[in-house]
Amino acid sequence: MRELLLLRHGKAESGSHEVNDHERRLTRHGRAAAAEMGRRIGEQARVPSVILASDSRRTRETTAAVLEEIPAGAIELFFLPELYLADARAILEICDAYASNVARIMVVGHNPGLEVIAAKAAEAPVRLRPADLVLIEADDEWKLRLVDLWLRSAE
Numbered sequence: 080m081r082e083l084l085l086l087r088h089g090k091a092e093s094g095s096h097e098v099n100d101h102e103r104r105l106t107r108h109g110r111a112a113a114a115e116m117g118r119r120i121g122e123q124a125r126v127p128s129v130i131l132a133s134d135s136r137r138t139r140e141t142t143a144a145v146l147e148e149i150p151a152g153a154i155e156l157f158f159l160p161e162l163y164l165a166d167a168r169a170i171l172e173i174c175d176a177y178a179s180n181v182a183r184i185m186v187v188g189h190n191p192g193l194e195v196i197a198a199k200a201a202e203a204p205v206r207l208r209p210a211d212l213v214l215i216e217a218d219d220e221w222k223l224r225l226v227d228l229w230l231r232s233a234e
Contacts, residue, residue, distance in 0.1 A: 082226070083174065083215040084120070084127055084185040085193045089113040089144065090209040091137040101163065105140040112210035112231040113141040117148030119229055120185075125214065129155045129178040132187035133162040141210070142187050162188050167195035171221050201225040 089109030094100055105113065120126060126149050132142045139158060146154070157177060161169065170192050178184040186193070190207055197205035197213040200223035207213065214226040 081178075081181060081217050082125070082183045083196075083217050083223075084125060084183070085196060085207075085213040085215065086113075086116060086141065086145070086185060086187045087190060087193050087207045087209055087211050088133075088135070088137040088141040088187060100135075102136045105137050105144075109137070109209060110140065110144050113144035114148050115231060116210055116212050116229065117145035119212075120145065121149040125183065126150060126152060127154065127181075127183045127185035129157070129181045129183075130185045130187065131157050131159060131162060131173060131177055133165070133189060134158040134160045135163050135189070138162075138187045138189070145187070162186070164189050164192070166192045167199065170196060175221065196223065197225065197228070199223055201228075 089105045089112050091103040091105055091109055094103060130142060132138045162173060170186060174184055194205055194207050197207060200215045210231040212229040216224045216226055
């Protein structure tokens with residue numbers, strides 16, 4: 080059994096004509112919420128050995144905020160263009176390709192793909208706001224079971 084942590088990126092700036100979606104930055108609240116999740120990951124001893132993150136600016140910044148708050152260690156980190164706005168099936172395929180023999184994997188990404196995986200694990204609708212985190216157990220065939228849902232603090 081492996082553990083999959085799904086972290087939606089922190090709150091990002093609104094889109095504009097000057098900044099394309101891929102390059103949107105986190106807001107101050109988004110950075111703080113991502114750091115809060117990083118602290119919780121460390122406090123709960125849920126530090127992953129592999130982090131797979133979308134290569135968008137907001138997911139890179141979310142990942143950096145998380146990493147600043149967890150104990151230093153040997154974490155393999157991959158920023159992957161194929162995770163940018165990936166659907167649920169693609170996310171799980173990427174997890175299998177990069178971390179098939181890993182006990183704890185974290186994906187930092189986007190909705191709706193993360194919500195679809197969370198809902199499948201929960202067997203019920205799940206709403207992930209920015210910087211919310213889902214803990215899921217997955218067997219070798221990627222049968223999913225929701226373990227916990229960590230919601231960020233209110234802004």
